[in-house]
Amino acid sequence: MSKFSRVPAVYFILGTGNAGGKDPLAVLEAALKAGIDYFQLREKGQNALEGAELLKFALDCKELCRRYETPFLINDDLELARAIDADGLHIGQDDAPASMVRKILGAEKLLGVSVHSLAEAKHAVESGADYVGMGPVFQTSTKADAKAPAGVAGIQQVKDAYPKLPIVGIGGIGSENAESVWKAGAAGVAVISAIAHAEDVAAEVTALRASALDGVGK
Numbered sequence: 001m002s003k004f005s006r007v008p009a010v011y012f013i014l015g016t017g018n019a020g021g022k023d024p025l026a027v028l029e030a031a032l033k034a035g036i037d038y039f040q041l042r043e044k045g046q047n048a049l050e051g052a053e054l055l056k057f058a059l060d061c062k063e064l065c066r067r068y069e070t071p072f073l074i075n076d077d078l079e080l081a082r083a084i085d086a087d088g089l090h091i092g093q094d095d096a097p098a099s100m101v102r103k104i105l106g107a108e109k110l111l112g113v114s115v116h117s118l119a120e121a122k123h124a125v126e127s128g129a130d131y132v133g134m135g136p137v138f139q140t141s142t143k144a145d146a147k148a149p150a151g152v153a154g155i156q157q158v159k160d161a162y163p164k165l166p167i168v169g170i171g172g173i174g175s176e177n178a179e180s181v182w183k184a185g186a187a188g189v190a191v192i193s194a195i196a197h198a199e200d201v202a203a204e205v206t207a208l209r210a211s212a213l214d215g216v217g218k
């Protein structure tokens with residue numbers, strides 16, 4: 001799959017602990033069927049899978065993503081991403097340095113980096129990031145160590161400085177509040193609970209996509 005075969009507009013993130021009691025692979029398949037653009041496996045927290053169990057789950061996710069021709073990224077774990085030949089990796093400021101990760105990952109894989117300022121965005125770009133994640137935009141209870149909600153001002157600032165850099169907003173985003181994220185210039189919204197906990201996963205994915213059209217059009 002070529003790099004950036006599509007814009008990361010509706011970027012779904014999931015780990016086994018985020019499925020709200022549902023089968024995580026069933027949630028992922030429903031989201032893929034509804035047309036998410038990117039998927040990131042983020043296995044964290046209490047009872048997170050490890051070792052052979054994590055490997056098997058990651059391979060199951062990869063197989064589903066391949067079936068729906070959707071780019072599949074791993075969060076944090078460079079070794080896992082390499083072991084299963086994922087399409088890419090997402091790292092944060094507390095993970096391995098982006099320039100080193102880029103060297104090991106290779107030029108053809110996707111690399112996403114979390115940033116919280118223009119300076120961090122500059123460094124991410126110079127280190128070989130293909131896109132940046134910025135958040136939390138809104139209050140989130142999904143990430144225990146999330147920073148305070150930052151709104152969309154940072155997204156707007158990075159967009160002004162790097163118009164071609166895809167920026168993905170994250171944190172507390174759902175179809176009901178995504179509009180300001182698009183209006184600030186984001187190329188995508190990264191979402192865990194609004195999709196994973198939705199009664200109707202397909203409807204939420206469709207509504208998120210529609211919110212992009214609304215947000216950009218205004």
Ligand SMILES: Cc1ncc(COP(=O)(O)OP(=O)(O)O)c(N)n1
Pocket residue numbers: 011013040042044075076090091092093094095112113114132133134135143168170190
């Ligand atoms: C698309 C996207 N953006 C931001 C993050 C957060 O990454 P990080 O700050 O490293 O935090 P953890 O997700 O590792 O807890 C992300 N995962 N994806």
Ligand SMILES: Cc1nc(C(=O)O)sc1CCOP(=O)(O)O
Pocket residue numbers: 114133134135136137139140141142143146147170171172173190191192193194
């Ligand atoms: C994984 C993650 N990263 C964040 C950041 O601010 O970098 S916020 C977050 C959690 C996103 O989950 P939800 O869509 O349920 O709020």
Ligand SMILES: [Mg+2]
Pocket residue numbers: 075076090091092095
């Ligand atoms: Mg991380």
